[in-house]
Amino acid sequence: MRLREDEVVRPDGGSGIYGVVEVANPAVFVVALTDDDEVVLVHLYRYTTGRWSIEVPAGSTDGEDALVAARRELAEETGLEAAEWIRVGGMSSLNGICDAPEHVFLARGLRPVGGGAAATRATQEEEGIADVRRVPFGEVLAMIGRGEIVDAETMAAMLHVAVHLGRVR
Amino acid sequence: MRLREDEVVRPDGGSGIYGVVEVANPAVFVVALTDDDEVVLVHLYRYTTGRWSIEVPAGSTDGEDALVAARRELAEETGLEAAEWIRVGGMSSLNGICDAPEHVFLARGLRPVGGGAAATRATQEEEGIADVRRVPFGEVLAMIGRGEIVDAETMAAMLHVAVHLGRVR
Numbered sequence: 001m002r003l004r005e006d007e008v009v010r011p012d013g014g015s016g017i018y019g020v021v022e023v024a025n026p027a028v029f030v031v032a033l034t035d036d037d038e039v040v041l042v043h044l045y046r047y048t049t050g051r052w053s054i055e056v057p058a059g060s061t062d063g064e065d066a067l068v069a070a071r072r073e074l075a076e077e078t079g080l081e082a083a084e085w086i087r088v089g090g091m092s093s094l095n096g097i098c099d100a101p102e103h104v105f106l107a108r109g110l111r112p113v114g115g116g117a118a119a120t121r122a123t124q125e126e127e128g129i130a131d132v133r134r135v136p137f138g139e140v141l142a143m144i145g146r147g148e149i150v151d152a153e154t155m156a157a158m159l160h161v162a163v164h165l166g167r168v169r
Numbered sequence: 170m171r172l173r174e175d176e177v178v179r180p181d182g183g184s185g186i187y188g189v190v191e192v193a194n195p196a197v198f199v200v201a202l203t204d205d206d207e208v209v210l211v212h213l214y215r216y217t218t219g220r221w222s223i224e225v226p227a228g229s230t231d232g233e234d235a236l237v238a239a240r241r242e243l244a245e246e247t248g249l250e251a252a253e254w255i256r257v258g259g260m261s262s263l264n265g266i267c268d269a270p271e272h273v274f275l276a277r278g279l280r281p282v283g284g285g286a287a288a289t290r291a292t293q294e295e296e297g298i299a300d301v302r303r304v305p306f307g308e309v310l311a312m313i314g315r316g317e318i319v320d321a322e323t324m325a326a327m328l329h330v331a332v333h334l335g336r337v338r
Contacts, residue, residue: 001188001190001266003172003190006216008216010295011294011295011296011297012294012295018216018217019170020216020217021170021172021190021266021267023263023266027265046261046264046265047177047187047189048187048189048264048265048266048267048268049261049264049268049270050268053261053264058265089313089314089316090316090319091319091320091321091324092215092218092222092319092320092321093262093263093321093322094192094262094263094267094269094321094322095215095217095218095222095320095321096196096215096217096227097170097190097192097217098190098217098263098267099217099218099219100263101218102321125180125181126179126180126181127180128180137338138338141328141332141337141338142332144258144328144329144332145258145329145332145333147258147259150259150260150261151260151261151264152260152261152262152263152264152271152321152322152325153262153263153321153325155260155324155325155328155329156321156322156324156325156328158328159310159313159324159325159327159328159331159337160313160314160324162328162331162337163310163311163313163314164314167337167338168310168328168331168336168337168338169306169307169310169336169337
């Protein structure tokens with residue numbers, strides 16, 4: 001990421017400095033749904049906030065196609081691959097200070113990545129992932145309501161999927 | 170905001186630099202719901218992304234109580250006050266790079282702020298708000314599905330409210 005400071009003219013005509021955090025590459029977020037309506041979540045330590053966090057698998061595109069990145073992040077963080085991938089939407093986080101484009105995918109038809117358990121464990125350790133959980137969709141919503149999930153992108157990704165599946169009205 | 174660069178030891182034992190964007194004060198997001206199940210949205214230009222965006226009213230707490238900030242942002246951005254305020258949850262955005270705590274409020278029992286129309290127009294101009302819209306809750310969801318709303322915090326705030334009201338399963 002990069003912090004850019006622009007000299008700007010404000011809407012009221014005054015001049016000022018506008019700081020923009022540029023996120024180098026779009027990020028991807030994956031709502032992986034099992035045949036039993038469970039969401040696959042990762043439990044990891046977030047250095048930035050100093051807290052443990054429960055989130056959907058996610059990562060940066062590193063410049064490649066968003067779907068390629070989504071497949072890689074799901075495999076690396078959870079050891080799973082999916083038969084069905086749907087891009088359910090895009091979003092932009094903290095757009096008052098950041099330029100951070102994001103893609104949300106729904107992944108279904110899950111199965112373990114062939115022969116990838118050791119690689120998965122290595123990546124999980126690198127990324128600080130303590131464990132992977134399968135949580136019923138309704139229980140994920142309850143965890144959000146109880147404040148046990150606080151990651152805003154996980155919430156936004158869940159809403160995208162709920163809209164796509166007609167589960168919110 | 171402030172960009173901090175820490176020397177860290179990574180989970181794999183290597184050393185590195187971890188950049189953290191510190192957002193000075195928590196932010197507040199307000200889902201203001203009319204008696205006719207409409208959500209009050211603002212339409213504003215986002216300098217960071219270079220795009221127009223449709224969002225729930227929001228802003229920084231400037232260090233005061235979150236509810237005080239939520240009342241002020243709703244009044245300043247939309248000219249409305251609310252009889253009922255519920256803090257439906259908290260969240261944290263872009264927690265891979267930012268420490269940005271946020272509060273989400275549901276505001277109901279809406280009415281125009283007494284004698285505040287001129288002040289509201291001045292603030293709207295300062296903040297680049299072109300107009301204020303009342304959009305049925307279900308239509309807000311459809312706009313998210315169609316990619317007409319891309320603000321991630323608006324989505325997360327809508328999910329918090331949908332969970333609170335039992336509208337998602």
